[in-house]
Amino acid sequence: MILRRSFYLEQDACEAARSLLGKVIVTRIGGSVTAGLITETEAYMGIDDRASHAYGGKRTNRNEVMYARGGVAYVYICYGIHHLFNVVVHDTEVPHAVLIRAIRPLEGMEAMLLRRPSARDSTGGPGTLTQTLGISVQHNGEELTGKLIWIEDRGFVVRDRHILTGPRIGVAYAKEDALLPYRYRIAPSHLPLP
DNA sequence: CAGCAGATTGACT
DNA sequence: GTCAATCTGCTGC
Numbered sequence: 001m002i003l004r005r006s007f008y009l010e011q012d013a014c015e016a017a018r019s020l021l022g023k024v025i026v027t028r029i030g031g032s033v034t035a036g037l038i039t040e041t042e043a044y045m046g047i048d049d050r051a052s053h054a055y056g057g058k059r060t061n062r063n064e065v066m067y068a069r070g071g072v073a074y075v076y077i078c079y080g081i082h083h084l085f086n087v088v089v090h091d092t093e094v095p096h097a098v099l100i101r102a103i104r105p106l107e108g109m110e111a112m113l114l115r116r117p118s119a120r121d122s123t124g125g126p127g128t129l130t131q132t133l134g135i136s137v138q139h140n141g142e143e144l145t146g147k148l149i150w151i152e153d154r155g156f157v158v159r160d161r162h163i164l165t166g167p168r169i170g171v172a173y174a175k176e177d178a179l180l181p182y183r184y185r186i187a188p189s190h191l192p193l194p
Numbered sequence: 195c196a197g198c199a200g201a202t203t204g205a206c207t
Numbered sequence: 208g209t210c211a212a213t214c215t216g217c218t219g220c
Contacts, residue, residue, distance in 0.1 A: 042201070051201070062215060080213030082202050099201060127202050170201055 003151045008070030008089045008144070013043035013096035016089040017184050020098055020151070022158035024106060027149050029134035032111035036103030036123065036133060037156060037192060040185035042168045044086070044097045051174035051182075054095035065141045066095035073149055075130070075140040082127030083136045087144065087151070101126045101169070101183075103133075104191060121194040162190040 003023065011019065018041075026035040044052040053063040053076075065074045066088055074086040074097050090096040104122050105112055112119050116132045123129040130136065135149065144150050165181040172178050 044201075053201080058216095060216065076201090077214055079200065079202050080215080084201060086201085101201090125202065168201070173200075 001153050002145070003153060005071050005145060008087065009091060011070075012090055013045045013098050014182060016087065016096075017041040017043035017098045017182065018163065020087065020100070021163060021184055021186050022156040024152045024154050024156075025100065025103060025133060025149070026107075026152055027133045027135060029139075029148055030111075032108055032134070034108030034111050034133050035106045035152075036129065037106055038100055038102075038151075039104050039122070039191060040100075040102035040183070042099040042101055042184070043182040044099065045182065046090075046094060046096050049174075049180075050177040051168060051171040052095070052097070054097075063095070066097055067093050068141070070096075071144050073135075073139050073142045073144060075135060075137050075142075077137055078127065083130040084126045085130045085133075085135050085139075099126055100129060102185070103129045104194065105132065156192060158186055158190070162187045 020038050020041050023038050024035050047054055047057045054066050062076050068088055069092045070089040072088045074088050075083055078084050086097040086099050088097050112132045119132045123132045142149055164185050164187055166183050167179050168183045
């Protein structure tokens with residue numbers, strides 16, 4: 001079942017980061033359908049979060065889509081090379097987003113291996129999963145209820161006791177907010193079989 | 195306008 | 208463990 005607009009509108013970034021674990025990202029890009037189960041996320045909690053691109057209400061060409069209504073993609077280039085995929089959540093003008101950090105490939109393995117030969121069992125980081133799924137900055141602002149990228153609930157249940165939380169990766173610059181437990185991942189022992 | 199740091203990755207010592 | 212790759216935005220001259 002494809003996630004509806006209400007899923008994105010009615011949760012803040014922490015709630016969404018938690019409930020996106022176990023959901024399935026599907027892309028139909030370049031003539032191929034590929035899909036992966038979300039195994040790791042991070043929440044970026046808006047204008048009070050020093051680690052967020054929207055900290056202090058900052059708006060730039062790059063982060064403008066964070067202020068859109070929940071249910072669109074925020075894709076930006078990190079370190080000049082890597083395309084990072086975020087799910088924009090919450091209401092218009094409330095710039096919450098969830099960074100998808102890792103997936104477990106499910107469908108379209110042939111296309112995924114063409115895009116990324118080493119993507120066999122899992123894609124270990126936020127910059128590699130976008131390559132595997134064919135997502136790039138040209139999909140910034142894309143509706144997740146649309147035809148190119150969407151997220152499905154396929155009934156994979158992730159229980160709270162099987163979720164590990166901890167500090168986000170690579171945000172040491174965010175001072176006290178760097179320690180907040182906004183990183184969520186499915187315990188390795190409870191991942192679906194590759 | 196130059197310099198630098200950043201929600202990273204992979205190649206190399 | 209170290210470092211280059213290379214785009215966006217911020218700081219300071």
